[in-house]
Amino acid sequence: MAFSERVSRLKSSLIREILAAAQRPEVMSFAGGLPAEAMLPKVEWADMPLAMGQYGMSEGEPALREALAAEARALGVPCEASQVLVVSGSQQTLDLAAKLYIDKGTEIMLEAPTYLAALQIFQLFGADCLTVPLEADGPNLNELRARLEKHHPAFIYLIPTFQNPSAVRYSEAKRDAVAALLDEFGVTLIEDEPYRELTFDGGSATPIVSRLKKASWIYTGTVSKTLLPGLRVGYLIASPDLFPHLLRLKQSADLHTNRVGQWQALQWIGSEKFRDHLSELRDFYRVRRDAFQLALETHFCDLAEWNVPQGGLFFWLTLKQPLDTRTLLNEALAQDVAFMPGEPFFSEPDNNPGHLRLNFSHIDPARLDEGLKRLAGVVRQAQAAQAA
């Protein structure tokens, strides 16, 4: 069987396997990044024109592109509708970016830790991953400058707002500093913002792409975390030098994004109804975050350190006594608990043991305490075994 060379880098997805194992109804899962089912808004389809069933434009629905551009401009991103490409979920942006930039051995730069599925597809295409360590307010700037002085990555991929997995939100100062560095070194920025709207303290900061003066950029977002992931509607906005290439790559990937989902998204983007929904969503998740924090304090305060996330869907725990958290999975699942080990969020998993990513949006609150108690027990047991 002669597969392509890249298939040798095609990894099994740990998160898929965990989610499959967590299908049993008795499992208490902290593993995924799923919105709470209770907060999926009721949507209407009765008014959708039949014409939405026909083939559409690769760029996306014109009215939706206009609406997305208007939203982006309100955030400070300088753009026109002609720079907006509707994609099949923002994961597709990563696929298109990989195709646009990555040959075997192409150097790219990412945060450490970073989004698992980004790492997977960039590595599938053969990227050499340079990383910059994240601090509580964004990347370590000295390290970032040092890397940029030595290397010229094809792009840097950043998730500055409620990062997955770390929940980090970059400060204003670091956003400015990162933008200035990318302009100075002429490095393209891919800025991924699925969690921007899920803010619990009302804080907001303009995207880094809006602070760039020279560097090329791709900004990507989605309705998956705020409306319905099942629509598979995301978008990218690109600087004009990149857009035509991304459009052709989109066309060759799947012709265009499904129009029924685009139509539904258009009913919400920019509407009063959507603003109300987002406000309810923030309140709902804030309550879950607070309950999670309480339960964590009860069961993990001696075991781990963490920052309270101000947005997004995850707590990121750092064990005081590091161990490879992947080794905890089987025992946790045996006790009907699923979680996401931290190692796969690093390009060098084996060098970064001792983190856990815990989703707080999807767990049944009635079972939260029991789930974290069992998980803490699994950690304690493993640490005792390690010490013995």
Added chain:
Amino acid sequence: MAFSERVSRLKSSLIREILAAAQRPEVMSFAGGLPAEAMLPKVEWADMPLAMGQYGMSEGEPALREALAAEARALGVPCEASQVLVVSGSQQTLDLAAKLYIDKGTEIMLEAPTYLAALQIFQLFGADCLTVPLEADGPNLNELRARLEKHHPAFIYLIPTFQNPSAVRYSEAKRDAVAALLDEFGVTLIEDEPYRELTFDGGSATPIVSRLKKASWIYTGTVSKTLLPGLRVGYLIASPDLFPHLLRLKQSADLHTNRVGQWQALQWIGSEKFRDHLSELRDFYRVRRDAFQLALETHFCDLAEWNVPQGGLFFWLTLKQPLDTRTLLNEALAQDVAFMPGEPFFSEPDNNPGHLRLNFSHIDPARLDEGLKRLAGVVRQAQAAQAA
């Protein structure tokens, strides 16, 4: 700007440009492959469960996979639901296959002519394209054997039923012979069947994959030509050795196919309602085909040769005096007529002048005659200029 090496092979899509030019309402377009708007069935959404809004499985909806497997088995394809992957339109199957097989310089085999967008994505990934000429009943078998004796392509890509662009339907004998050759030489088959259901003479022949005894295979289909292209719901069925790789590639491409479209497709696949709709669709397109044939006889009988298509959406004309039909485009558009030049359907366009692909499903019947008359005029004028 340091793009990937593959971007140097990223072509502008001629068909996109033509379709964009043909947006003016006064244009009579034979260019696209769009279903007739009048035949898009009215669909209901009221019963869709809210849970379809949540993230879904990368494989696709379990019930839809079962239904698609049952349909495929009824066609003679030996498969289980576990071999079915729901994709974002069957174009995505080509993207996944390209990722699975093609490095720069990988030899693959295709029909000449073949589906334009397949050629584009395979070439984007760097494929070296071997071709086998099509005859009225399928590929030239001597040429196919000769190629296979000299080369070992990673796969062969075939569209045996109402091929786009040529409308060719392989005979039973050629289907058997092709299957035997692929088994003999151990070549993987990718069989693309978007037009299977659009048969006008009631004829049917089992897919080639159902005749294979040893070779690996991917069979791909879609609801785009029979239900609604705007759903972006297609599927692939793969031999078990290939499936796990394709599944991981699907996940990295866009996580999963939109669930609302999958739910809608499931309301139709295998139902009485769908069978009735397909029957109406065949009757409708047969009438359009017949009207087109009449108009062609009037305007093109001295200019070109063609076979009357027994299915699908296209006439494939071969000019008696070949010329590069791409040179006709501007003049045709100036006369408000759009068509698809034949050259881009060949891996070596410049060596294959003198074909036109004409879509008969989408043109307003009232303007059909005028459109073909003008197009014939453009051809005549160019041939006179060439002779002068």
